[in-house]
Amino acid sequence: MDSTRTTSQKAPEERQHSAGEWRALAVCLTASFMTLLDVSIVNVALPSIRSGIGASQSGLQWVLSGYALAFGLVLVPSGRLGDVRGRRGVFMVGLLVFTAASALAGAAQNETWLVAARLVQGVAGGILVPQVSGFIQQMFQGAARGRAFGLLGATIGVSTAVGPLLGGLLIQLFGSHEGWRWVFYVNLPIGLVLLPLAHRLLPGRVRREGTGTRSDLDPVGVVLLGVGTVLLLLPFVQQREWPGLGKWLLIPLALLVLGGFAAWERHYGRRHEPLVNLALFHRQSYGLGVFLSLLYFAGFTSIFFVLTLYLQNGMHYSALEAGVSIMPFAVGSGAAAAVGGRIVTRIGRPLVALGLGMVVLGLLGTVLAVHQDSTGSVGLATALPLLFAGIGSGLVISPNQTLTLSEVPVERAGSAGGVLQTAQRIGSAAGIAAVGSVFFSRVGNSRPDWSSGLQLGLVTAAGLAALALVVALVDVFTGPSNAPRAAEESSA
Template structure:
């Protein structure tokens, strides 16, 4: 549900504009507000799950996400919808880091890889299938009211998941003797510093189209100063307390390389869907349903490959991620070439094969990278470590959409819009970001110590407390 809501709303924007007369700025906040509060909540919520128990935090996030989805669907004006989306994003940020924390807690070795493989399949399919589902709902319920069902679709899922989650997810363990005080520490100053730094860093990216002029980029060095203050505070706080983020995690090569790779990859990966949806609907006159169908090859490839990648990642290690990134780059370049050779309305067909290849590669990147990144993280830190990884993904997504979108819009704005040229340049930019991620993966492979797998985990015992 949470990742579906990142992409499903893209195709609903014209319906929202028709339904409640939302302004362009309001529509931007419907998209970016969700991403902003989602990223803001990830690390504190992950730490809260580590401290208070993951099941109660997961259930709370699930209730809040379901309720705020209903609130968004019932919106009567632009302000109502934007506020609901902000709350919905925060609820998603509470829910998501508990998932990787549960996988760390409940699985070991190859079984953990398989579990992350299924999670990766879910990420790939839910992100890519959103436009298709959104198109189906809008076609079924009409342009004026169809956008409401983009949010209402979460209600039956959430209500059905609640009793199942309560029954199947493990209850919080009893605190260990002598550790209760340390584990109850939630580091409020660290939460405020990290939250402020994340928001200030994300704002110029998510508002890139709405805030003209270069002044907005002054927020980036300001955010870096706040985050530097956060790092200094965490080092000082860790001397006698449990910090929000254990900075020692970044001394583990698998974690440091994995977080950087994830940031770079999501910058390109998420932006592809953003520009593809705009190109097909606005540039080629596709309906929301037709645009969604055009993205399905990527979704199918990503979902299938992620499940397979999860099964073999513990044997192959980071070279598997590098191979997946090569496939992604070739697939994106192939899609750009296909559009260059045939930019007619059949573009959805000619890009199907290269997008399928890119999807297969993506499935070998997301879940295997998550498995390797978290392999050596202690279970007691699984939630906050997973929250940092997912925050890097959200920052990468926001920065990538801003960068790729800027290149794309430079060719489509104005009286002589070149939609095909803009899309090709956008794909080339996304492929460049994937190449940077590939460079990180190769650096991990070729600089690994001889006594460890090539960029992989240490084995079945990795991650124990």
């Protein structure tokens, strides 16, 4: 694209994106923060939940994994529902149910009640989250879209990393016996404020272009994808609760079901708009971006899992102290994501590759810091390398999301974003299982070696980030263009 055309488009684009649209984005990001926070904030609350309601180890596992499983199950169908029926209504339903489920979780009197509330929470979060990327595609174009995705990336990074800090602070304030309830109650005022704002600020339904195919919700596709996703996630989220190797037989069964889903989508797409238009994967920016996201989230999410366990159980940090120790990653990630969103339209995939390289180096630096200092001051020793890794992470998540969705038409933005986020959830579950296995191989015995377990776990996470770096480099050297084209984004 020549510079004259870019310049001539920029001024109208800036006039088009009103203050109201940025306020609408703030509503979306706050809701995303709330739902994604609940992925990580519960980690530090588990001891409080155990003492508060006498939850079993299996029950605690389902408090964590049930949310992730339900969340991942509905992402693509709810994204499709927003595409077809209108995103604002779907967003508000998800927000209302999430808020109500948070109240039920906080009021739980036993583990069955709490697990059921967490499952409903997960479904509601999975309904809400894909609407956000759809709204960004709908409301913003060109460089403004990159900035919006940059803010979304900052939200993802900060919510994941700040969860342990906020959870620790709430438990410190309200006590170890009942403090866990406020981990859920904190969502109530946020949800109640956001509901009227969402109704007033979020845009209505997009008029769909004529595509020559009929639009519906593809119920057979929904069932096949749901069954395949559950079968794929279950052995990972239940890895420690289901002993033996039999659970891994679910993975080839899942792949078989997902293969049937792909065949059905090709057949269904001849006369209807399918749940997932597989032609999206013919675009290198989308196919490689989804794969990169799966690999990166496998390493990214597992960092906080093993760090929290190491600091609380191994170093005997309080929940608040553990959260403060992880904060440098959140600070670096949040700041860099906002910057990355602004410059990704100029730099493209090389920016993601740079960020991944920084994450790998930062994690290896954290391993070195733990190796040299495994005393009570280890939280201070790891601050600088975690900050460096966090900056790198901020240059990965939002730029990759911008590039991956850059050529997706607006009318498919919800389902396409749902596929991307499902890949993130599958990656997170698989990464926690893989990194956790390495970690527990050193700490799950009568003489736990916490330092060695953390070091091996972080090396494994760095290896997953390195694999994502390989994918990014493939896209850099083989892709037709390293940066999304503003003109194509505007017309998408």
